Amino acid sequence: MKCLLVANESAEVLFYWTDNEFEQRIQDQYVVSQEEGEGLPAFEDSINTLFAPIIISCSTMVDRLGDNYTSFNTENNHIYVLHQFEECLYIAVNGDGDETEEDLKRKIYVMKKLTEIMFGMVTLSGALLRKELRPQETEQRNRLWKKLQSLLETYSRLQQHDQSFLVEAVERLIHPTLCEQCIEFLERRLVQQINSNMDRAGEEVLHAFILVHTKLLAFYSSRNASSLNPSDLLALIILVQDLYPSNIDQDDTPEEFESSSVPDVFYTPEPSPPERESVRPRGDSPPVFQFVDPDVQMAEDSLKTLEVPTPDPSAPFRVFLEAKECPMMPHSMYCLSLWPGITLVLLTKIPNSHVAISVYYFLEAFVKLEKRLCEGHEGSAATRGQPSVQEQRGRLEKLIKAWASMDIQTSHLQNVWTDFKGKAFTRSGSGFTRDLLPSCRNMKTQLCSVYRQFFAAECMGSSQRLAPHLQERALNMVQEKLMDWKDFLLVKSKRNITMVSYPFFNIESFGSVVARKASI
Template sequence: MVMNEATDIAFYSVDSQLRAHLHRRMEILENSIGQREEEEDLRGLLTTFFAPLTTSFNVLTSMKKPLFSITADDNFLIVFKKFGEHVFVAVNGDGSESEDFLVRKLHVFNRIIGLLYGPVLGRMNSPNLQQRAMEWKMLDSLLKSYEILYSEEQAFLMEAVEHIVFGQLNAAQDVCISLAEDCLNSSLNGGIPNMKHVLLLVGSKVLAICGRSPQLPTADLLLLILMTTNLYQHDPFLQVTAEKEEENHQQQTPEERGTPYQTPTTSPNIEQPPTAASLPTGAIPIPEGGEGGKRSRVGRDDFPPYKTPDDDIPGIHSLAAHPSKGFGGKLKQAFLGGKKGHLDDGLDPAVFEAAEFQRCMEKFYEKKVFLQLNQSHYTPHMIHCMEIFPQIVIVLISESPSSGLAATICQGLSHLKNILAIINGIKNSSTSSKNMYDTLEDTMKKIIEGSKSESKALGSEQLKQFTMRIVKTWAQCKELQIQQSIDRQQKEEREITKVCNVLEKLVDQLINLFQELYFTPRVAEYDKKAVVSRLMRLSSKLKLDYGDYLGLKARINLPFPGLGMEYPGMVHFAFVDRSFDELTSPTIIDDSVTAYVIDRAAEKEQSPGDFLRSKMWMMVRKAQSYVSNGYSSQTWLDNDFLYTYCMWFSTPNPNLGVPLKMLTPINIKAHPDEPPGVLCGSFYRNIKGGTDGTTPGYINEIYCIHEPRITLDEATRQCRELAISLWMDTKQSLAPFPLIN
């Protein structure tokens, strides 16, 4: 739930259990009133219960005695976090979510809101009931998708991007990169103007990134992956089609449906490499070895042949992972068609092409987003998405016109809010009042000039009126002598209140100007049909030759058993290069674990994948809690595994690199309640780890899980060797710091 300073609810997402609990507490029977009245009644109940708590939180925060959480007698856990003028509240009533996770979820939700609305948070709580319902439904859906991805995908657990490991199949990688480059270059020839980045995604993993400077921030990239996953993985068309395919699949005999990923003579219990005959049309078998038998470094270019499991894995990818849910059948034909351009029912190629074009037009989505680039926290961009094959999505990112003015408006808002905080005594000034006023005056001059120019270019009378109001209010600010208010030279509280009111009015007007500039619908400056047609043509080779293969890679990116032979006793690892926030880790599924994990899972009456996943998630959360307290390495043992975590630093060097001697403990300069990660803030960028307390040039993390029979010395030795191998494979000419002495 999000509440403003007046304790008015700006957003809430309440599950059925809490709804029932609130109604019981207020002795209100469900279904006794209409739907619209019930929603208004629920909003009133939430205000009744939480407004006093939120008010207490605001009072304690103003007294420098912040309240972060409340644990009630009935096991309800309530967590508070203030972002700007809004208080975010998270509630858990059954113990399924810890306080740390609720804090993280609030940080991520605030980041999602910033991506969608920039500084115009009022759009989240529109007075138009229909518009507000649409916005809340979208936010609720994104929040639920994040919870699923956090519980299923290591990339969202550790907040780092996971790229597809192509191994020796460089041809597929070349096609993906070429497609991204062609999409970017095609924007210069009658396509989408001012194209900045192109992403090619499969599920929640990255196939290729191509773009112009500045580089796309990792946090924004993860949020775009979240948006596309939420958009296409929950697609009703796919769900209905998959259900029909599954029903037909179950009604067929084994001889009729066959086994699309396994030859009839192959035992399902024997792991064998797939052959061209056993793979679906267009899929590419995995090569068994590199060129000349030369072995590549562990982690990216070398992984063993694998079978394709027939069972679904739980979570967000289960829809397209099953042979009857996304590969084969009519759903696959909806993307590829039959042999030689015909469907199996004899549909004419021209008819199929027209139907496919219409489907792509309907599945081509656009959305305004605000990226956090260096020049501004809210740089307006437009994303254009199209699914070219089940799970494979192209995302085109174009920068909106007059984005430079958006950066100036955000600077003006930041200066005004900073001055208001100083005048109200909330914070102390680190610069002179004259410098603050001069900076604000210069920024306001740029905003007014830019707004006038835009209103003239767009021919917008509405924008012209907004500009005139800002000019008038800014003139009032200058008359009230803001500089004296900053220095607290005005003794009368009435004068200070008057200054604050005018400044707050100016803040509101700048936000309205931002909304008029970047949320008002404009005429498209490109031909949408031409763009869709071009994307279909450019992606045809990828989906015909490698669509099935990449769909499998989304599910099994890096199998572990072959790597386990290199490091006896190791059952799992994760390596995170924090310089670029990239993750390298084996996929956790039932068919890609060691025999020891299978035995331990059987004793716990769990599937091997779920068992190992729960242990890995527990390890990451525990390691992050220690990192937050300044510890750069940890080892511990439980009844099932030995766990080893280490973070190490290095500075750039033209030759070999210079390792740093780490401080004990490391100096965490981030906000005390800011969780480790990139979605929640700048935790890793604020770590000071050198002997002189400076920021290291490179930060890396490694997580390793071993069987308990392995000694600590052997585990740390393997951990060190694996880290060096993975580091060298990142093409960084740096010498790693000895992990654990």
């Protein structure tokens, strides 16, 4: 019996996921009348009624003690694990003994990871995240929740059938000649041809990689691209597998391929660079995978009856990935299915991506200022190694005017900025004291709002994408390159070994992800 819930401080449900047993328990405990039926609103109300005391208790403890409990066990041996992220409370529950407290913590961090990939810097504002996770339109909300549930189910399937996800690793297929040829092909033909074409709608391919099921065959990054974080790559593989599920049956592997295999080789990639002091919601987070029992089934409520529309093959996903300039840089992700089980993925830099860098620059400044004021360092807006808010004042005002000229709604931002200036920079204002905290937090919210308006998924118009003929050309080129290797790669990607062959994996050091090279 399992459940995952996201709620705000007002005990409003922002997202929930349950298995069949937990749903039945809810229905048995809170009888729904015939007039109300068994639709989403009634079941959601029951979920809210069940968890409201816990949410209110947590909020009260935070307000009065500045701290909160993180887990507890009930008399019937149900485990509850809680984690507060900004204004959102995540609650994971297990009542069948299949999951430990650590497993439930993982589940919570996976959910947070998925929201970061999907919504980016908006997750730093509780008010804006509420709008994203709980759209006012019921049908839109149902689609979003079903998509998130599907992603969780996809990971459960991968964890059950794929060793790389079981140990949170990026697994690669290695053939000295083929891999080198594919990387060179991606660089000199595919990426160069796309980036030199006028029909790319201002987008630029930064990363291109080929997946065989969940295994990485070839990966190329352009010279001006930041390295792709391993946790981001694992999350992207989940998105690909959710779109094009692999039906992997290990028993179908022909013996002649197994007998010709050379021993596996293990390696550890270079560790990620040390993190800067910045607005990095994932910097202090433990690993974000390994969270759902494989046998979990989707709750059979009204969400299950909704059919997910078939995605437009040429339509990109909006994903937010870590880059050296910004921890949640917007990208467009194109998933092109070469054959069942083999996928080409393109990650592109989108027009106006520089806005994300500007928003992050000022957001970081206000976060640091808020921290200093909370710690009692009043009277100065400066932070060590960074210009003061006073010195950045002119640049921010110019950007606000520039954003307004791009049809971005900045009236609220302008009002909040005017209020901030009146308190911080005028003689009649309070100056840089704790009285400035509400205005500082309002500035953070409004900056995230601008970010959302520029980069929200629904803002992606049909013209803001690589032209369909470019995508088709890329697909055909890679198919032609791999035609003679297709069957061989699909067979080798099914190859598996026992877990005892893996080196010890420190689950807490996610920056040094272990990867296995399956030699072919």
